[in-house]
Amino acid sequence: MQLILEKRAQASSIMNLWSPVLAIFLTIVMGGLIFAMMGKPPLTALYLYFIDPLTSWWSIEEVLVKAGPLVLIGVGLAVCFKANVWNIGAEGQLTIGALMGAMVPVLWGEWQSPLALLAMLCLGALGGALFGLIPAWLKTRFGVNEILTSLMLVYIAQLLLDWVVRGPWKDPQGYNFPKSVAFEGWHLLPMWGDGRMHLGLIIALIAALVLFWVMRHTLKGFEIKVVGSAPRAGAFAGFSHLKMVWFCFALSGALAGLAGLIEVAGPIGQLQPHISPNYGFTAIIVAFLGRLNPLGVIFAGLLLAISYIGGEGVQIELGISDKTTQVFQGMLLFFILMCDTLILYRLKWIGSQVNQGNQVSQAKKLSEGGAS
């Protein structure tokens, strides 16, 4: 007996929906195994990881706070990936967006008005978009692979932020800690709840709904689908592939930059060397888990947010390293890409006759055994 992958005649729409569910299931089983191998009670650990974050209001709030940036970045990346444009550097665009937006409180700290907050949001989006356009330019001008350039630019952005908060933008009254001045008044997003929920969540939700509408009902969405799946047909329709690269990087960069600004003007409240627990990379998983569909991304964003909070939970309760969060996220991406294979292929057991051997004997065996 031999297990083979056989191409389906048509892509399976059922598997398209079930693949993420299957991937989540496999991740949980595998995660349980890993906990068991570490000598921790697997069921307790899994409970702490996935269920416990949803049992108290404060942790639900935390989940939402973490889901905000994931959804905001994830919907931008979903559009990118749909158009076959591979922006892997959202983390860098997030960093530059935060830097640009922080110009207002750091350089013009006196300016206190709702317009200042608006200016910060716009600068954040602009910074992310401009930083995203660097790989777009390299791609369209020189044909450089955007996966590499966008990824490498992440480290440039992070080192830039590190230098800025240790050097020119360091808070003079900050006891030499590498931090900018704390933002105040209109330099912070309106908050509510226990003081952690903020305007950014609403922005993320609106972005997801708008992009859902665009993808579903407008010519732009149609263009994105066509250029991504059939480039020659895209040219026939008069859609420019190069412009699509610019558009996708500008859009996803702007949303990542906005997410970065929202982090520093929201939960963090100032610039510091580390402003994101890899939201920009985790959002790649969010986009795929959400089937590159903006509504799906909302749910995927929530799930990945749980994995952050759950990771902290097991660290506190069971003393397991918080690196398990990354392990879980990595496994999830791995399993979802694996399960996605089943959209185009099916698994099939075939008889051992077909292994090797010459044609005649094989035909004979088949004729004997193949009476079904």
Add this chain to the structure above:
Amino acid sequence: MLNKSNNNALPVLLQVKDISKKFGDFYANDTVNLAIETGKVHALLGENGAGKSTLVKMMYGALQPTAGRIYWQGKPVSITSPAHARELGIGMVFQHFSLFEALTVAENISLALPKSLRQGDLSQRIASLSQDYGLPLNPDALVADLSVGERQRIEIVRCLLQQPKLLIMDEPTAVLTPQEAQGLFSTLRRLVKEGCAVLYISHRLEEVKQICHDATILRHGKLVAQVDPQLETAATLAQLMVGASVHQVSRDANGQMGDVLLSLYLLKQVSSTPFGVDLVNVSLEVKSGEILAIAGVAGNGQSELFSVISGEECNPSKDYIALLGQVSDGLNINQRRRLGAAFVAEERMGHGAVEHLSLTENILLSRHACNDTESSLNLGWLGIDRQQLMQLNETISAEYDVRKSTQDATAGSLSGGNLQKFVVGRELNRKPKVLVINQPTWGVDAGAAALIRQAVIDLSRQGSAILIISQDLDEIFELADSIAVMSRGQLSSTYAAEDLSREQIGLMMAGSHEQTDRATGA
């Protein structure tokens, strides 16, 4: 002609007994019988949707029969997969090729071969085998840069390298010149002489008469007749296929010609890809009411010419092209459409239509920017008007007889002929003033081809200028008022169709016009 005296000595290589294939409630094949003998070319005839592909896919292991049996060299077999079929010794050249565009010819072939055949200098073997069988190929060329005709050669060579006992060919000559087709026929004759059997699917009845020893005819999934094509005429074969006599395309001798609507003047274009063809001093004029056909072997610059005229590649700095009297080099494809031009690309799948999109979305593909007709689409920013697209879809389907499984089926679910009718109908429905159509009936059955050709003629008689790029000389003589021939990126002068013979065209395809044309700068 092969001698047919030793018929009874020929063993049956592959036999299909009472085979049926059911999709839902629909019988694609209903108790079909067929026997292919070693050393013979067996024709499989039938209209689109007659069940030919289904039958062949079962022989090639891509589908499993619902009932019935297949016998290979007298023994019952169940062919579980195409790989299994290849191991048995069945090779197949598909109508839609499965090649990686980013890889070279040799790499593509190497991928499909079993390990044992990959050893040694594959490029060398490809080159010599392809020369040997009259299918010239450069093993190092990128597939992306090759024409349909050349891609087909890759598929044929790929099969031949595995020395199949049975070679299945789906519409092989659809993209070849008469000379190339003759070349292929001698290849096939040589193969059967070497003991191979060939199952030959074609709509070209003259060809079937020329090279096939047996013919099986399917209609609506059922076996209609098994005949000796030598004893039939093309007309009787067509009648068996269609079940009635085929509609003859009619053309008035004198269309009313008017102003020049499309003209190229000394167009030069350096190919943007390393293996493409440069266009050199291409000039032509198409008048209102005229059908100009460009004949030529695949890969001589036709695809490059199409993308320059359509505006998929535009050149703002030049003034070679005029559409309806306006210099158009700098206009993109949609701006040219708005001037009143329409384009039908050579490859319907992946270029003219997107496989997984619905028909309505495929209408949107080429129509979203056309506001030259009363049926321009509503694309306000409140979204696409699906209702209107649906109506347009129904109109086009009814007018051009597009048969589909559901009202808004995906393009990929249509058969080749029906998709071509849809793709052509989508453009003709606009009543364009200029139509540029590349390979209008490539791989399409007789009924669909007649419908498409008639629609093209009718459009020209309403005063449109039509440029056809085709490799099918029958089609060209059926449609064209005037003919020019393309070879190695150069275009001959234009001749009235009645002044040219097939032989003259054949010579020009081989390049007889190139020098003189270059000298006179025609």
